[in-house]
Amino acid sequence: MAVIVQKYGGSSVADAQKIMNVARRVAETTAGGHRLVVVVSAMGKTTDSLVALAHQITPTPDPRETDMLLATGEQVTIALLAMALHSLGFKARSFTGAQVGLVTDAAHTKARIRRIGGERVRAALEAGEIVIVAGFQGVSPDNEITTLGRGGSDLTGVALAVALPADVCEIYTDVDGVYTADPNVVPDARKLPRISYDEMLEMASLGAKVLQSRSVEFAKKYGVPVHVRSTFKADPGTLVTREDSGMEEAVVTSVTHDRNQAKVSILRVPDRPGVAAQVFGAVADQNIVVDMIVQNISRDGFTDMSFTLPRGDRARSVAALEDVARRVGAEGVQFNDRVAKISIVGVGMRSHSGVAARMFAVLSKEGVNIQMISTSEIAVSCVVDDKYAELAVRALHEAFELGRER
Amino acid sequence: MAVIVQKYGGSSVADAQKIMNVARRVAETTAGGHRLVVVVSAMGKTTDSLVALAHQITPTPDPRETDMLLATGEQVTIALLAMALHSLGFKARSFTGAQVGLVTDAAHTKARIRRIGGERVRAALEAGEIVIVAGFQGVSPDNEITTLGRGGSDLTGVALAVALPADVCEIYTDVDGVYTADPNVVPDARKLPRISYDEMLEMASLGAKVLQSRSVEFAKKYGVPVHVRSTFKADPGTLVTREDSGMEEAVVTSVTHDRNQAKVSILRVPDRPGVAAQVFGAVADQNIVVDMIVQNISRDGFTDMSFTLPRGDRARSVAALEDVARRVGAEGVQFNDRVAKISIVGVGMRSHSGVAARMFAVLSKEGVNIQMISTSEIAVSCVVDDKYAELAVRALHEAFELGRER
Numbered sequence: 057m058a059v060i061v062q063k064y065g066g067s068s069v070a071d072a073q074k075i076m077n078v079a080r081r082v083a084e085t086t087a088g089g090h091r092l093v094v095v096v097s098a099m100g101k102t103t104d105s106l107v108a109l110a111h112q113i114t115p116t117p118d119p120r121e122t123d124m125l126l127a128t129g130e131q132v133t134i135a136l137l138a139m140a141l142h143s144l145g146f147k148a149r150s151f152t153g154a155q156v157g158l159v160t161d162a163a164h165t166k167a168r169i170r171r172i173g174g175e176r177v178r179a180a181l182e183a184g185e186i187v188i189v190a191g192f193q194g195v196s197p198d199n200e201i202t203t204l205g206r207g208g209s210d211l212t213g214v215a216l217a218v219a220l221p222a223d224v225c226e227i228y229t230d231v232d233g234v235y236t237a238d239p240n241v242v243p244d245a246r247k248l249p250r251i252s253y254d255e256m257l258e259m260a261s262l263g264a265k266v267l268q269s270r271s272v273e274f275a276k277k278y279g280v281p282v283h284v285r286s287t288f289k290a291d292p293g294t295l296v297t298r299e300d301s302g303m304e305e306a307v308v309t310s311v312t313h314d315r316n317q318a319k320v321s322i323l324r325v326p327d328r329p330g331v332a333a334q335v336f337g338a339v340a341d342q343n344i345v346v347d348m349i350v351q352n353i354s355r356d357g358f359t360d361m362s363f364t365l366p367r368g369d370r371a372r373s374v375a376a377l378e379d380v381a382r383r384v385g386a387e388g389v390q391f392n393d394r395v396a397k398i399s400i401v402g403v404g405m406r407s408h409s410g411v412a413a414r415m416f417a418v419l420s421k422e423g424v425n426i427q428m429i430s431t432s433e434i435a436v437s438c439v440v441d442d443k444y445a446e447l448a449v450r451a452l453h454e455a456f457e458l459g460r461e462r
Numbered sequence: 463m464a465v466i467v468q469k470y471g472g473s474s475v476a477d478a479q480k481i482m483n484v485a486r487r488v489a490e491t492t493a494g495g496h497r498l499v500v501v502v503s504a505m506g507k508t509t510d511s512l513v514a515l516a517h518q519i520t521p522t523p524d525p526r527e528t529d530m531l532l533a534t535g536e537q538v539t540i541a542l543l544a545m546a547l548h549s550l551g552f553k554a555r556s557f558t559g560a561q562v563g564l565v566t567d568a569a570h571t572k573a574r575i576r577r578i579g580g581e582r583v584r585a586a587l588e589a590g591e592i593v594i595v596a597g598f599q600g601v602s603p604d605n606e607i608t609t610l611g612r613g614g615s616d617l618t619g620v621a622l623a624v625a626l627p628a629d630v631c632e633i634y635t636d637v638d639g640v641y642t643a644d645p646n647v648v649p650d651a652r653k654l655p656r657i658s659y660d661e662m663l664e665m666a667s668l669g670a671k672v673l674q675s676r677s678v679e680f681a682k683k684y685g686v687p688v689h690v691r692s693t694f695k696a697d698p699g700t701l702v703t704r705e706d707s708g709m710e711e712a713v714v715t716s717v718t719h720d721r722n723q724a725k726v727s728i729l730r731v732p733d734r735p736g737v738a739a740q741v742f743g744a745v746a747d748q749n750i751v752v753d754m755i756v757q758n759i760s761r762d763g764f765t766d767m768s769f770t771l772p773r774g775d776r777a778r779s780v781a782a783l784e785d786v787a788r789r790v791g792a793e794g795v796q797f798n799d800r801v802a803k804i805s806i807v808g809v810g811m812r813s814h815s816g817v818a819a820r821m822f823a824v825l826s827k828e829g830v831n832i833q834m835i836s837t838s839e840i841a842v843s844c845v846v847d848d849k850y851a852e853l854a855v856r857a858l859h860e861a862f863e864l865g866r867e868r
């Protein structure tokens with residue numbers, strides 16, 4: 057008899073009818089004799105509405121009070137889902153983050169999990185109850201309500217699966233798995249039955265929105281299998297798990313793209329120690345997370361630095377950088393909002409050479425100019441003009457034969 | 463420097479603008495050098511909306527899960543009010559019922575307070591913070607979220623005032639105090655500057671909706687002064703307090719009426735032991751709270767029993783009673799939905815005779831037929847045809863000279 061953690065996102069529980077549907081799905085799983093812990097998010101756009109309400113009061117709501125406010129969203133869903141399961145004749149009991157002993161640090165709105173007690177969850181499972189847990193929330197050692205940041209409910213699910221322990225953490229979402237590329241862009245994109253934690257991590261950071269990176273890191277660290285699947289279909293989805301021998305046959309697993317990026321360059325920066333720290337310190341001070349960073353070789357004691365960042369943060373970043381440029385004696389700042397990042401991902405790259413070269417050749421053949429390049433052990437990313445994004449993804453998907461069943 | 467508990471009801475915090483208004487009012491009070499604990503209800507009709515949401519899932523939501531659901535309403539308000547006070551430059555901190563250690567029994571949806579720790583409240587007050595507490599909610603010894611039933615936020619306010627202790631508990635509402643009669647019915651009704659706990663208790667049970675009975679009982683038991691006043695005006699309202707000598711001068715303090723009642727009679731009931739228990743047991747089994755009960759003297763071994771109850775419960779009660787009537791051999795069941803209960807209240811009645819007789823004479827002079835009578839130590843109530851309700855209240859208000867300043 058397996059212990060299974062299932063996590064349902066906000067769109068899966070957006071109204072009473074959808075909550076009833078989730079209850080039926082949960083009930084079917086228990087019919088298999090399994091013990092079930094269900095983690096849920098706030099209903100639909102509830103979190104956004106609560107944030108908007110706070111902003112009617114003040115443009116800068118206090119983080120502690122923001123957590124007090126936002127934690128109510130998940131608490132509503134757990135109570136309703138418990139009622140729904142009761143109405144189907146099942147024993148079920150809901151718990152807040154505090155009640156399951158999900159203890160975090162005190163970093164409100166982006167708290168990190170320290171430990172999960174889980175005693176009440178285990179006791180309820182022993183008593184034959186379906187356990188329902190509010191995602192996204194925890195409690196600090198000082199008994200303050202905290203939240204885990206965007207996508208935090210995935211993390212709650214994975215962390216509970218580690219703590220119990222559970223055999224698998226199933227993440228239910230509105231897509232039915234992880235694909236070789238975005239099916240909206242590539243018609244013959246193929247659902248991957250299995251993928252490694254590292255590949256999923258790269259894909260998450262490279263624009264695939266299926267799973268939050270922190271929850272994948274957590275799952276990898278503790279070796280919990282994560283099954284990404286659809287709320288609305290019974291088919292199996294994609295199992296995110298440890299690498300196995302079968303995975304290495306494919307050099308490239310998927311092509312991702314991220315069209316939500318801007319490129320910023322700071323030109324002719326004096327190449328001396330401490331300058332890079334000043335430049336990126338200025339951006340970090342704005343709480344902006346920089347993605348790719350490229351620094352060219354130095355000529356005559358000067359260099360160019362380029363980086364990508366979320367498009368919404370570009371204006372603030374440029375303002376901060378113009379200031380820094382003056383201070384360090386750089387020539388100036390340029391930006392481009394119309395770029396896309398195209399990446400190929402695959403654990404097989406570790407043992408295969410020439411993959412990056414082949415990617416560049418494919419793009420070149422399609423007449424796509426590469427503006428920036430960055431590589432990791434299992435991924436290669438190119439920044440290109442946004443207008444080539446779809447063309448590039450389709451060409452790479454075909455060249456690496458990702459649509460072919462293996 | 464006084465410690466003051468202020469409680470604001472749902473209509474006072476119905477939207478962001480109103481919450482800002484409450485914040486300003488709170489800020490003004492602290493400007494007097496006082497330490498402040500603010501108890502708030504859920505915003506506007508939030509509790510009703512949450513109940514409606516639960517009923518979309520199931521007609522019989524589990525009480526534990528109902529509390530889990532409803533407790534979110536107050537939690538939203540406390541966070542927003544804390545943000546509002548921050549935006550005005552004040553230090554403020556919100557707490558759930560569990561966080562302030564408001565421990566109740568485990569009777570979900572109608573829990574009774576066992577004790578209030580209050581340590582965090584005192585610590586926050588010491589730190590110069592305005593303390594904001596979620597009304598209506600508590601926590602059971604097993605760490606389950608509980609709620610105190612309708613009007614429970616008043617009770618939270620009074621109980622906190624007892625625990626801290628505070629000098630006064632101010633209940634802010636949309637009326638500006640307790641009146642000698644409903645000002646909508648009696649144009650010259652007068653606001654009472656002071657009233658005793660017992661009078662307030664009688665008035666609450668007799669249809670005045672200003673304060674919840676349980677909170678008045680609690681205030682009486684521990685001698686906490688309760689100040690009922692308007693959210694929207696600065697004037698003092700009505701102080702509910704211990705009896706003092708000045709109060710006894712007035713024999714009658716107020717006239718109340720309750721038009722939300724129905725009268726049910728069970729006719730020619732065999733007058734033998736156990737029958738009354740069967741009759742009222744059947745009603746209690748429906749979870750219906752009966753108000754006045756009148757049993758006439760027995761004739762030929764039979765008697766008639768009449769009682770009043772909330773009009774909304776009449777249909778269920780009659781159905782249950784028809785069943786009992788058959789079983790015990792009574793003649794049948796009659797009901798009347800168009801009745802009103804008119805009452806006069808005053809601690810002075812304890813030491814004055816003839817007050818009831820005078821009330822009957824006033825009603826008789828106006829041609830109002832009395833259908834049922836019930837008396838307590840400090841109140842007399844008559845059930846009359848609903849169409850006479852306003853006439854009766856005005857006639858009694860005038861006859862007992864309640865509009866005259868004292």
